[in-house]
Amino acid sequence: MTRVFNFSAGPAVLPEPVLRQAAAEMLDWQGSGMSVMEMSHRGPQFMAIAAAAMADLRALLDVPAHYRILFMQGGAIGQNAILPMNLMRGKGADYVDTGEWSRRSIAEAARYGRVNVAASSEASRYTTIPPRDSWRLDPDAAYVHICSNETIGGVQYQFTPEVGAVPLVADMSSDILSRPIEVSKYALIYGGAQKNIGPAGLTIVIVREDLLGHAMALTPSAFDYKVVAEHDSMYNTPPTYAIYIAGLVFKWLQAEGGLAAMAERNRSKAALLYDFLDATPFYSSPVARDCRSWMNVPFRLADDRLDAAFLAGAEERGLVQLKGHRVVGGMRASIYNAMPIEGVRALVDYLREFAARHG
Numbered sequence: 001m002t003r004v005f006n007f008s009a010g011p012a013v014l015p016e017p018v019l020r021q022a023a024a025e026m027l028d029w030q031g032s033g034m035s036v037m038e039m040s041h042r043g044p045q046f047m048a049i050a051a052a053a054m055a056d057l058r059a060l061l062d063v064p065a066h067y068r069i070l071f072m073q074g075g076a077i078g079q080n081a082i083l084p085m086n087l088m089r090g091k092g093a094d095y096v097d098t099g100e101w102s103r104r105s106i107a108e109a110a111r112y113g114r115v116n117v118a119a120s121s122e123a124s125r126y127t128t129i130p131p132r133d134s135w136r137l138d139p140d141a142a143y144v145h146i147c148s149n150e151t152i153g154g155v156q157y158q159f160t161p162e163v164g165a166v167p168l169v170a171d172m173s174s175d176i177l178s179r180p181i182e183v184s185k186y187a188l189i190y191g192g193a194q195k196n197i198g199p200a201g202l203t204i205v206i207v208r209e210d211l212l213g214h215a216m217a218l219t220p221s222a223f224d225y226k227v228v229a230e231h232d233s234m235y236n237t238p239p240t241y242a243i244y245i246a247g248l249v250f251k252w253l254q255a256e257g258g259l260a261a262m263a264e265r266n267r268s269k270a271a272l273l274y275d276f277l278d279a280t281p282f283y284s285s286p287v288a289r290d291c292r293s294w295m296n297v298p299f300r301l302a303d304d305r306l307d308a309a310f311l312a313g314a315e316e317r318g319l320v321q322l323k324g325h326r327v328v329g330g331m332r333a334s335i336y337n338a339m340p341i342e343g344v345r346a347l348v349d350y351l352r353e354f355a356a357r358h359g
Contacts, residue, residue, distance in 0.1 A: 005343035008321035009151050009296060009334040010174070010195040016338075018248040036244040041237050046244075050233070053247030060253055063183050063206060070205040070225065071233040071243055075192040076101070076173045078223075079203060080108035083145075083169065083190065085219040087211060088113040091142035094166070096135065099126040099150030100327055101171060109145070112216070116141065126153040129291040132161050143167040143187065149175035149293050151195070152325040154286075154332070156293035160185045167211065175295050176204070177253060178337060179263035187211055193242060195295070196336050198249050202242035253337070262337050269335050269344045270294040276348045282355035286330075300330040306358055307331070313354060319347055 006013040029036050032045050039046040054069050092114035095106045098121050109115050118137050119130035144163045149156040151174040167187030174195045188211060193202035212226040221227050222236050274292060277283045277299050285299050301310060314322050324330040335344055
């Protein structure tokens with residue numbers, strides 16, 4: 001069997017040791033005679049799996065004791081509605097617009113209350129992060145929302161914005177666990193699991209306890225953060241297999257040296273790719289250098305008539321899922337935690353070869 005280098009933005013590449021362990025345990029998890037997919041979510045085997053996954057995630061991110069970790073469903077798009085239902089409390093909310101996922105968050109939140117777009121990088125075609133001193137924040141807002149890494153546009157916050165006493169909320173779907181973060185600077189963090197954590201279906205929410213219990217009356221009980229927290233994420237049947245795989249990924253991250261080690265790897269992978277893209281006029285990266293994503297690297301060929309040939313040649317070499325999102329076109333290489341440095345080196349070698357042949 002030959003595995004490809006999968007540059008998909010999500011669902012994305014998973015660590016090979018995790019996949020091998022899951023395969024070995026598929027029919028019989030640790031002598032139980034059952035697959036994890038067959039277990040009752042309230043049985044002792046799965047309860048142990050979920051508890052371990054939650055404890056390991058808390059340890060990896062150094063989550064303070066007064067924050068709750070919730071395992072939910074619906075992805076980040078679901079949280080775009082669930083978040084304002086739980087936090088708006090009759091107030092408005094500030095949103096910073098840095099790309100397609102921010103725009104979707106803004107549109108959804110506006111269904112539940114007043115949204116103030118405090119800053120936007122639309123004028124730059126979403127190739128920058130608005131400078132913090134340009135934000136027009138409402139001191140009475142229920143929260144300030146950012147998307148820490150825009151998967152489509154490839155911009156990433158390289159700083160944690162200071163917003164005073166107003167709770168800071170972040171969609172970290174595509175860069176959570178890629179480097180250490182100071183959780184206490186955020187009131188709530190959420191993200192879909194299908195990029196750096198595990199398979200699609202699981203959504204992570206990390207929420208400060210004082211924000212629980214303020215949901216709008218119309219909020220479905222399964223989406224009320226307080227209800228979910230009180231039931232230890234078991235109010236309804238959780239995505240059991242996705243939680244199991246996430247738990248294996250958390251163990252893998254610990255064995256690999258934790259988030260500090262991941263940060264060094266991810267910094268090196270991103271630098272290798274960006275340095276080559278910047279070194280030749282045949283390719284270009286549209287994102288401002290001070291906010292380039294470590295996770296999602298969009299780039300263009302000088303002649304887009306060569307795009308199809310580029311993608312076909314890449315697939316022949318086992319470099320797949322490099323086509324850019326339909327919203328922006330071009331190419332995109334997603335280089336999450338599980339993408340080894342060898343995959344980025346293989347991509348750079350192909351970029352060099354293709355440019356020499358067609359430049």
